[in-house]
Amino acid sequence: MRIGMICYPSYGGSGVVATELGKQLAFRGHEVHFISYERPFKLDLFHENIIFHEVDIVDYPLFKFPPYSMALASKIYEVAKWAGLDLLHVHYAIPHAVSAYLAKQMLKGELELPVITTLHGTDITIVGLEKQFYDITRFAIQSSDGVTAVSRSLRDETLRRFKLNRQIEVIYNFVDPEEYRRLPCPQLKKRFTDGEDKLLIHISNFRPVKRLKDVVDLFALVNSKIPSKLLLVGDGPDGSYIHEYVRKIGLLDRVFFLGKQERVVELLSISDLCLLPSEKESFGLVALEAMACQVPVVGTKVGGLPEVVRDGETGILEKVGNVAAMAERAVKLLSDEESYLQMALESRRHAVNKFHVDDMVTNYLKYYEVFL
Numbered sequence: 001m002r003i004g005m006i007c008y009p010s011y012g013g014s015g016v017v018a019t020e021l022g023k024q025l026a027f028r029g030h031e032v033h034f035i036s037y038e039r040p041f042k043l044d045l046f047h048e049n050i051i052f053h054e055v056d057i058v059d060y061p062l063f064k065f066p067p068y069s070m071a072l073a074s075k076i077y078e079v080a081k082w083a084g085l086d087l088l089h090v091h092y093a094i095p096h097a098v099s100a101y102l103a104k105q106m107l108k109g110e111l112e113l114p115v116i117t118t119l120h121g122t123d124i125t126i127v128g129l130e131k132q133f134y135d136i137t138r139f140a141i142q143s144s145d146g147v148t149a150v151s152r153s154l155r156d157e158t159l160r161r162f163k164l165n166r167q168i169e170v171i172y173n174f175v176d177p178e179e180y181r182r183l184p185c186p187q188l189k190k191r192f193t194d195g196e197d198k199l200l201i202h203i204s205n206f207r208p209v210k211r212l213k214d215v216v217d218l219f220a221l222v223n224s225k226i227p228s229k230l231l232l233v234g235d236g237p238d239g240s241y242i243h244e245y246v247r248k249i250g251l252l253d254r255v256f257f258l259g260k261q262e263r264v265v266e267l268l269s270i271s272d273l274c275l276l277p278s279e280k281e282s283f284g285l286v287a288l289e290a291m292a293c294q295v296p297v298v299g300t301k302v303g304g305l306p307e308v309v310r311d312g313e314t315g316i317l318e319k320v321g322n323v324a325a326m327a328e329r330a331v332k333l334l335s336d337e338e339s340y341l342q343m344a345l346e347s348r349r350h351a352v353n354k355f356h357v358d359d360m361v362t363n364y365l366k367y368y369e370v371f372l
Contacts, residue, residue: 001368002031002083004076004113006090006100009040013285014120017150017173018091019043024361026050033079037068041262053079069095069102076103080113087368089116090144093124094133097140114371117144119168121282121303122209124158138162145371148364150283151304169367172307173283174360177352180292182269189270192256198228198334201271201295203264203286204278206236214277214323216246216255218298221327222273223254226334230255230275231267268293272340273330279320281305287315288355291347296333296340298326308355314347 003025007018019042022032026049034040035053043052055075057068076088076099088103090096097117104113117140124137141147141164148169149155155168192199200219204210212232219230232242232255239257246255261267268274274290276299281287283304287297291308297315299305309315316333318325333340 001025001372002033002086003368004033004035004079004083004085004088006035006072006076006088006096007040008092009036009038009043013173013283014092014118015040016042016285017120018089018118020174020176020357021089021361021364022050023047024357025365028361028365031083033083033085035072035075035079037072051083069099072096072099073102073106076100077106080107080111084111085113086372087114087116089118089364089368091118092120093117093137093140097144098136101140101143114145115143116146116148116368116371117141118171119147119149119154119158121150121154121280124154124161124282134162138164142166146367148367151307153304153307154282157303171360171363171367172355173285173288174355174357175288175292175351176357177292177348180265180268180289180351182294182348183266185266185269188266192229192231192270196227198222198226198272199231199270200228200273200275201231201233201267201290202275203233203261203267203290204236204276206234206238206242208238209279210238211277211279211320212238212242213245214321215275216242216249216251218275218277218323218327218330219255220249220251221323222330222334223251225327225331228254231258231271232256233258233261233264233267235260264289265293268295271295272334273298276300276305277320277323277326278302278305284308288351291315291351294344294348296343296347298330310346310350314343314350 005022008015019040026032026047031049033051037055055071057071090100100115148171150173202215274295274297281303287308297309300320301317311317316329
């Protein structure tokens with residue numbers, strides 16, 4: 001099968017999932033053509049079945065903002081013709097599903113190109129609901145041959161908010177248990193603690209929806225009962241604010257700002273809890289990766305997170321903003337070595353059994369076959 005894979009190349013869940021899916025399809029013998037304005041940052045290997053096509057964006061004085069959507073549609077058309085694509089899989093509705101629709105119309109009479117659109121979250125819950133994008137997002141979803149969502153919660157919210165009457169298949173995000181597993185990293189751990197402190201970790205794009213203040217407040221409450229350190233991994237709009245807040249409450253010596261990291265397995269491997277008190281999480285890929293590394297998650301009962309984390313079994317879930325309850329339960333868990341070990345092991349078992357990469361890639365291939 002020859003598959004066109006459209007995604008954002010930057011740091012973020014949708015790009016990571018799309019890239020990993022494409023790599024796994026290539027390993028199974030399928031020819032995968034990535035089309036984007038940059039090489040996806042997780043596309044870090046050579047494989048004979050993987051081809052990257054860069055979208056050229058015209059910088060012409062007439063355009064205040066270069067028309068990326070049209071440039072992408074043109075590139076899809078070009079690649080589809082010469083490579084003879086069998087199917088196009090676009091990740092994130094805006095603008096990829098719109099560009100895919102335009103390319104498909106351009107190909108009419110030359111090539112049948114089924115379009116599968118995977119919805120990842122903020123393309124629906126934030127961007128797509130903006131007044132200027134609502135109608136075109138709805139149109140793009142309706143016009144796709146197949147649509148998948150990364151959680152039942154996202155599927156249901158999409159159907160409700162966009163008043164759609166169509167099938168949306170749920171195919172969860174996935175984890176490779178060979179890559180995401182707890183590793184012995186004693187030297188790395190010594191960088192942050194002498195062995196007495198617990199290590200808590202938060203990984204995100206530092207946007208308001210991640211509630212960085214709640215992350216720090218949660219950590220501060222835990223630290224007041226059990227000596228702890230906090231690893232903040234990522235960067236984004238709230239980075240400067242949260243650094244100032246940590247300084248203001250006098251915890252700079254216990255909080256480490258580590259910036260964006262392409263590889264987080266080692267950091268997860270030295271951590272005791274993953275903090276994810278988000279306002280919205282359509283799936284929670286970070287939670288899944290943490291669980292695969294035997295790190296229980298402390299998060300919120302929002303979106304798809306309860307489909308990933310089993311409250312009381314693989315982590316702790318409370319209502320958004322209820323930092324005190326999260327902290328109380330986290331302290332109790334960290335204080336009970338036997339209960340903690342049981343939850344850590346169950347986190348790994350659940351992540352591997354329910355979200356194994358092989359199972360989800362197979363699910364995508366079965367879904368593709370419906371449209372070929």
